Amino acid sequence: MASKIPEKALHLIINAPRVTLNSIKPLPDSYTLKVRQRRSRAKGGQSGRGNKGQGQRMTLPRLGFEGNNTPFYMQMPIEPYYQNHQMIDLGRLNTEEPIDLNTICNTGIYKIKPNDNEYGINLTDEGADLFTSRVNVEVQWAEESTIAAIERNGGMITTRFYNPECLKAVIDTQDHFRKGLPIPRCPLPPQDALEYYMNPENRGYLADPSKLQEARYALAQKYGYEAPDYSMDRNPALFKKMKDPRQIFFGLSPGWVVCLKDKAIIKPKDEDYIQYYQS
Amino acid sequence: MFSLHLRNFVRLEQKLIQNHLLSRNSSFKSGIALDKLYEKSDNHPTSSEFSRTDSKSTTEDGLAEQFTGEIPIKDISIQSCRSSGPGGQHVNKVNTKVEVRFNVNSATWIPEWVKPKLLEEQQNRVTKNGELIVTSEKTRKQILNQADCLDKIRHMIFQASRKPKELTPYELELIAKREEAAKKRNIEDKRRRSLLKMRRRGEFF
Numbered sequence: 001m002a003s004k005i006p007e008k009a010l011h012l013i014i015n016a017p018r019v020t021l022n023s024i025k026p027l028p029d030s031y032t033l034k035v036r037q038r039r040s041r042a043k044g045g046q047s048g049r050g051n052k053g054q055g056q057r058m059t060l061p062r063l064g065f066e067g068n069n070t071p072f073y074m075q076m077p078i079e080p081y082y083q084n085h086q087m088i089d090l091g092r093l094n095t096e097e098p099i100d101l102n103t104i105c106n107t108g109i110y111k112i113k114p115n116d117n118e119y120g121i122n123l124t125d126e127g128a129d130l131f132t133s134r135v136n137v138e139v140q141w142a143e144e145s146t147i148a149a150i151e152r153n154g155g156m157i158t159t160r161f162y163n164p165e166c167l168k169a170v171i172d173t174q175d176h177f178r179k180g181l182p183i184p185r186c187p188l189p190p191q192d193a194l195e196y197y198m199n200p201e202n203r204g205y206l207a208d209p210s211k212l213q214e215a216r217y218a219l220a221q222k223y224g225y226e227a228p229d230y231s232m233d234r235n236p237a238l239f240k241k242m243k244d245p246r247q248i249f250f251g252l253s254p255g256w257v258v259c260l261k262d263k264a265i266i267k268p269k270d271e272d273y274i275q276y277y278q279s
Numbered sequence: 280m281f282s283l284h285l286r287n288f289v290r291l292e293q294k295l296i297q298n299h300l301l302s303r304n305s306s307f308k309s310g311i312a313l314d315k316l317y318e319k320s321d322n323h324p325t326s327s328e329f330s331r332t333d334s335k336s337t338t339e340d341g342l343a344e345q346f347t348g349e350i351p352i353k354d355i356s357i358q359s360c361r362s363s364g365p366g367g368q369h370v371n372k373v374n375t376k377v378e379v380r381f382n383v384n385s386a387t388w389i390p391e392w393v394k395p396k397l398l399e400e401q402q403n404r405v406t407k408n409g410e411l412i413v414t415s416e417k418t419r420k421q422i423l424n425q426a427d428c429l430d431k432i433r434h435m436i437f438q439a440s441r442k443p444k445e446l447t448p449y450e451l452e453l454i455a456k457r458e459e460a461a462k463k464r465n466i467e468d469k470r471r472r473s474l475l476k477m478r479r480r481g482e483f484f
Contacts, residue, residue: 125420125422128420128422129373129375129420129421129422145420145422145423148422148426149422152422185309188311206311206313206316208317209303209313209317210317220352221348221349221350221429222426222429222430223422223425223426223429224350224352224357224379224425224426224428224429225352226352226353239303240302240303240304241303241305242303242304242305243305244305244307244308244309244311244312245309245311245312245313246307246309246310246311247305247306247307247309250306251306252306252307253306253307254307254309277309278309278310279309279310
């Protein structure tokens with residue numbers, strides 16, 4: 001059986017319109033449509049703009065303006081909550097090392113403003129049901145359910161205070177070292193916060209270590225999970241690392257000056273300085 | 280702000296802690312290091328000082344065993360499923376309802392004398408096989424609902440371990456007196472009533 005395609009093609013050519021001036025058209029991008037002038041009887045006169053005023057004179061204010069009172073879109077304050085940061089899941093934080101404020105600020109996607117009286121991180125319990133990572137985390141404030149969520153996955157959480165000077169050093173460490181400032185000695189928290197940080201139930205850094213075990217067990221009983229056993233962990237070194245109450249960086253003592261250019265650490269020799277930083 | 284209070288949780292003494300204490304060290308020690316703040320406290324207790332409470336332990340007086348508030352998590356079964364009620368996508372997808380179940384008779388952590396009372400009081404929650412089922416969908420979080428379930432279980436067991444108040448002889452005397460007086464009053468009232476009815480009828484004895 002002969003193919004019908006040549007026949008169809010011939011049929012198309014025979015019945016195609018003749019090439020004339022009105023049957024050809026340039027490519028769409030090469031021409032622009034002319035604006036239609038509204039010239040008929042109905043569209044003339046004020047041309048649909050009304051009489052006098054801002055409407056006719058093209059002096060209307062911007063969209064959303066409400067006559068100089070605070071417009072609707074400016075009534076609500078900006079509260080930039082961090083959503084979908086997923087620092088652990090996306091590998092920005094290493095769970096095999098202790099996580100503290102310094103580590104979180106080093107990711108570059110979390111900002112703290114000490115000048116706005118912000119003292120650090122308050123770890124909320126949002127997503128507590130989905131959390132499955134084993135971490136050693138140090139924050140500034142944590143609720144009971146947050147502590148439970150972390151400990152039931154075998155992790156450890158401590159709450160720790162930084163004063164504004166230490167906070168600046170912790171948030172932007174490079175800037176602090178570039179200025180040639182020594183590592184500050186962190187003072188005790190103020191009176192109203194001291195109670196919080198000395199309470200083992202809040203996992204405060206100044207709490208009695210022997211009471212911490214009890215608090216962990218009590219919380220495990222309350223929330224219904226097995227209390228964490230850090231000594232039997234596959235990486236006990238993770239939980240052994242600890243910071244002194246005056247210390248703000250792991251492995252570095254207060255009073256040291258870190259010179260980034262020479263890649264050296266300058267330690268104080270003067271007796272007064274040594275005594276001050278050791279106290 | 281919603282908060283869960285442990286209604287009847289008894290402070291667990293050192294008896295229940297099994298874990299070995301982790302020795303933590305920092306590279307720098309200041310004047311307010313934890314070792315110096317808490318010199319006197321026992322930072323490194325040995326495991327021999329701790330022992331688990333055993334409800335099975337024999338005591339001279341069987342009724343002396345008390346439920347301390349401890350629930351061994353390994354011996355109970357915790358399951359989660361989806362909650363009911365409004366809530367859109369969250370309630371449709373997330374397992375926030377928690378169900379805790381355990382067999383009452385085979386539970387070693389409940390004193391023996393409490394079990395029959397518990398089964399009687401909570402018969403609506405007990406299955407044919409003797410399993411007590413407690414559910415909670417109080418909050419939006421599974422972790423809090425689980426805590427609520429355990430709280431409810433503790434409350435039930437403490438309710439079942441309530442003993443009737445032991446009355447002194449003076450109190451017993453007082454009660455007997457009052458019961459007698461009440462009986463007398465009852466009889467007198469009845470007599471008065473019947474006399475009144477007879478008068479109304481016009482009967483005179």
